[in-house]
Amino acid sequence: MTVPLWLWVLTVVIIIGLLAFDFIFHVRKAHEPTLREAATWSAIYVSIAITFGICLFVFGGHEMGIDYFTGWLVEYSLSVDNLFVFLIIMGSFAVPRVDQQKVLLFGIVFALIARAVFIALGKAMIESWSWTFYLFGLVLVITAGKLLAPEDGESDEADNFIIRLAKRFLHTTDHYDGDKLFTYENGKRVLTPMLLVMVAIGGTDLLFALDSVPAIYGVTQNVYIVFTATAFAMMGLRQLYFLIDDLLDRLVFLKYGLATILGFIGIKLILEALHTNTLWFINGGNHVPVYVFGRVESLSVVGIVLAITIVASLFSPKGVVASAVRVLDRKCHAYLHEEYHGSDDDRRALYDEIIEREKALSKLNPELVAHYRDETGVELALQKVHKLHGDLA
Numbered sequence: 001m002t003v004p005l006w007l008w009v010l011t012v013v014i015i016i017g018l019l020a021f022d023f024i025f026h027v028r029k030a031h032e033p034t035l036r037e038a039a040t041w042s043a044i045y046v047s048i049a050i051t052f053g054i055c056l057f058v059f060g061g062h063e064m065g066i067d068y069f070t071g072w073l074v075e076y077s078l079s080v081d082n083l084f085v086f087l088i089i090m091g092s093f094a095v096p097r098v099d100q101q102k103v104l105l106f107g108i109v110f111a112l113i114a115r116a117v118f119i120a121l122g123k124a125m126i127e128s129w130s131w132t133f134y135l136f137g138l139v140l141v142i143t144a145g146k147l148l149a150p151e152d153g154e155s156d157e158a159d160n161f162i163i164r165l166a167k168r169f170l171h172t173t174d175h176y177d178g179d180k181l182f183t184y185e186n187g188k189r190v191l192t193p194m195l196l197v198m199v200a201i202g203g204t205d206l207l208f209a210l211d212s213v214p215a216i217y218g219v220t221q222n223v224y225i226v227f228t229a230t231a232f233a234m235m236g237l238r239q240l241y242f243l244i245d246d247l248l249d250r251l252v253f254l255k256y257g258l259a260t261i262l263g264f265i266g267i268k269l270i271l272e273a274l275h276t277n278t279l280w281f282i283n284g285g286n287h288v289p290v291y292v293f294g295r296v297e298s299l300s301v302v303g304i305v306l307a308i309t310i311v312a313s314l315f316s317p318k319g320v321v322a323s324a325v326r327v328l329d330r331k332c333h334a335y336l337h338e339e340y341h342g343s344d345d346d347r348r349a350l351y352d353e354i355i356e357r358e359k360a361l362s363k364l365n366p367e368l369v370a371h372y373r374d375e376t377g378v379e380l381a382l383q384k385v386h387k388l389h390g391d392l393a
Contacts, residue, residue: 045236071229140266257309
């Protein structure tokens with residue numbers, strides 16, 4: 001189905017309108033959303049995405065509808081995975097809770113722009129080079145393998161090269177001024193740490209787009225569906241962040257589910273590339289008779305894998321312990337970055353929370369606690385926190 005220009009314009013206007021509404025009525029005034037507010041707006045954005053998919057079913061045909069929902073599920077799961085890194089970055093910079101909404105909205109807008117650029121580049125590659133699907137498939141298979149690789153700990157991940165570059169070249173004040181990017185210090189206009197946070201978020205968005213775009217093109221080559229599935233998957237992530245927050249760490253099997261999905265799509269792409277092969281060094285430039293997964297099969301695989309991943313994670317004792325230890329690790333990391341604390345009261349309140357969370361670990365499975373303590377390196381972080389608190393007392 002060829003999508004007319006007016007529909008493209010209308011879709012983009014609706015997406016921009018939703019983002020503008022989000023900023024004007026929710027983000028412009030700094031506050032921490034209540035659980036009810038986050039749940040309500042998360043449900044609204046998911047309903048909008050589903051309604052759009054139903055409209056595609058009705059007016060575009062079942063093939064467009066199935067492709068959209070498959071792509072939306074893939075992109076939504078990848079977007080939830082992005083929230084883990086957003087958590088780490090904001091913990092690294094000790095961003096005040098009430099000011100995190102603007103950071104999240106910026107991350108969503110920048111991610112949409114980055115993905116739009118990569119979607120256009122991906123479309124150009126598909127139309128220009130017959131080997132593009134081989135490349136996309138290989139990228140996804142490699143990414144799936146990386147997801148299964150052992151982790152070195154979240155604190156190391158938080159200190160990635162983008163953050164280090166930002167800290168090196170952007171010299172900021174040692175304190176926040178609400179959610180402002182600039183403030184005045186000694187009569188001079190200076191940068192605040194909030195700008196560092198946004199640079200770090202933007203940089204990671206670019207890296208995520210490298211995996212996201214090949215994944216969605218593995219579902220469909222209809223650029224309208226690719227764009228809308230990506231956009232509607234990212235809408236509402238800000239509200240979802242505040243809704244599930246600590247529950248993100250409960251999803252201990254999410255990386256295995258994502259690895260399975262990305263690996264499946266990567267293999268699907270390679271099979272499709274073989275099925276339509278024109279490269280001279282493969283089967284003499286002729287098509288290779290291989291099995292190709294259909295639309296319904298792809299949607300079923302993605303949906304079943306995500307369902308199993310989420311249910312298994314939420315009911316797993318490992319998830320409870322992983323969440324408790326990883327949240328404690330982020331709190332310790334935030335405390336150790338004392339330069340970003342707004343006041344002594346903020347620092348003391350954070351330390352009290354760390355103490356409470358540390359005590360709560362004694363009520364959980366000791367073997368699992370020991371495993372995740374070792375995995376995250378939280379033990380060393382706790383020692384540094386207690387020492388620093390003693391020095392500052």
